[in-house]
Amino acid sequence: xxxxxxxxxxxxxxxxxxxxxxxxxxxxxxxxxxxxxxxxxxxxxxxxxxxxxxxxxxxxxxxxxxxxxxxxxxxxxxxxxxxxxxxxxxxxxxxxxxxxxxxxxxxxxxxxxxxxxxxxxxxxxxxxxxxxxxxxxxxxxxxxxxxxxxxxxxx
Ligand SMILES: [Zn+2]
Numbered sequence: 351x352x353x354x355x356x357x358x359x360x361x362x363x364x365x366x367x368x369x370x371x372x373x374x375x376x377x378x379x380x381x382x383x384x385x386x387x388x389x390x391x392x393x394x395x396x397x398x399x400x401x402x403x404x405x406x407x408x409x410x411x412x413x414x415x416x417x418x419x420x421x422x423x424x425x426x427x428x429x430x431x432x433x434x435x436x437x438x439x440x441x442x443x444x445x446x447x448x449x450x451x452x453x454x455x456x457x458x459x460x461x462x463x464x465x466x467x468x469x470x471x472x473x474x475x476x477x478x479x480x481x482x483x484x485x486x487x488x489x490x491x492x493x494x495x496x497x498x499x500x501x502x503x504x505x
Contacts, residue, residue, distance in 0.1 A: 361385035371398035371422040382406025399430040423481040425452035431460040441471040445481025
């Protein structure tokens with residue numbers, strides 16, 4: 351999760367919402383990394399999780415990512431939960447809850463509702479405070495910047 355947090359910093363440096371994700375195998379080797387790129391890539395699907403899964407699948411030349419664990423700093427949305435399901439990852443570990451769009455218990459219960467033969471082991475709230483604080487600080491700063499811009503444009 352520490353590594354995922356450092357990837358979130360990469361998103362933040364680009365002006366993206368700071369979320370990071372890393373996929374590892376059963377020995378802890380890194381298979382794929384991702385951070386939010388939606389704004390820069392003009393891609394609504396470029397969430398950290400999807401970027402990490404794409405990276406790993408391309409490298410593995412396999413769309414199934416069996417026996418892997420995905421670490422992500424924020425609770426996945428429904429889109430990413432779907433991608434997690436389709437990639438057949440074994441375990442999901444996430445940091446901060448997302449009460450607005452979280453699909454793993456905070457807003458929706460994707461993995462409970464979905465009747466499937468593949469089940470994902472889920473651990474939430476890992477370094478939740480640190481992961482959440484990174485996001486809060488980002489949005490706080492952005493609000494201040496937006497306000498300053500407004501004042502600048504309407505003196
Ligand atoms: Zn997502």
